[in-house]
Amino acid sequence: MIEKRVSETILQKDKIIKVLGESYKVAPPSTATLILVSEELANAPDIPKTEDNTKVLQWVLANARHCRFLGDVVSILILGAKRIKVPREKIETKLFGLIKKKVLVDEKKELATKLLLEYSSKELYELASSLLERMEVGSFFGITTFLMEVNLLKPKKVVTTQSGQQ
Numbered sequence: 001m002i003e004k005r006v007s008e009t010i011l012q013k014d015k016i017i018k019v020l021g022e023s024y025k026v027a028p029p030s031t032a033t034l035i036l037v038s039e040e041l042a043n044a045p046d047i048p049k050t051e052d053n054t055k056v057l058q059w060v061l062a063n064a065r066h067c068r069f070l071g072d073v074v075s076i077l078i079l080g081a082k083r084i085k086v087p088r089e090k091i092e093t094k095l096f097g098l099i100k101k102k103v104l105v106d107e108k109k110e111l112a113t114k115l116l117l118e119y120s121s122k123e124l125y126e127l128a129s130s131l132l133e134r135m136e137v138g139s140f141f142g143i144t145t146f147l148m149e150v151n152l153l154k155p156k157k158v159v160t161t162q163s164g165q166q
Helices: 003-009 031-041 053-065 071-085 105-119 121-135 137-153
Strands: 015-017 024-026 088-094 097-104
Touching: 003 105, 015 105, 024 071, 031 071, 031 097, 031 121, 031 137, 071 105, 071 121, 121 137
Parallel strands: none
Antiparallel strands: 015 024, 088 097
16 A cells, blocks of 8 residues: 555656546646645634634634635645646537537636535545645645755845944
8 A cells, every 4th residue: 555655656646536426637746736725725714722622613613604715725636736727618508509608617616616515524624635645745845944044044245334434
């Protein structure tokens, strides 16, 4: 099992998952995908840190309406940054197929709506956590920390004035 996961990570193979009977190719994780997920998570309401279950229940009931971003996060993880940026063309038919019309479909919103309507919160959590395992968050954290340290170590411009001058 672990060998399979390691080989998939090294070879950057696409993973196929089924969501509501439809198969999706989950692309290998990219930095752009991680950035988009981070942008969506910025929309999350602040969660209080408490061990009192009654307060958790109150918070969930009061703030659930602000959590539509959860469907967006999981759909970004499934589709990846490349597929989200390019709208998909779909042909709609009317009057028994006599009238055909091309429309652009926002795949992210379409998938997010399906996920929120059909998945329980537990199923959505399990799907999100399995997709996040592939994101290589540690590597992203490592490179951003390294670059910030390089910036801190870079010599700064020092302004000196001669005595008597302002």
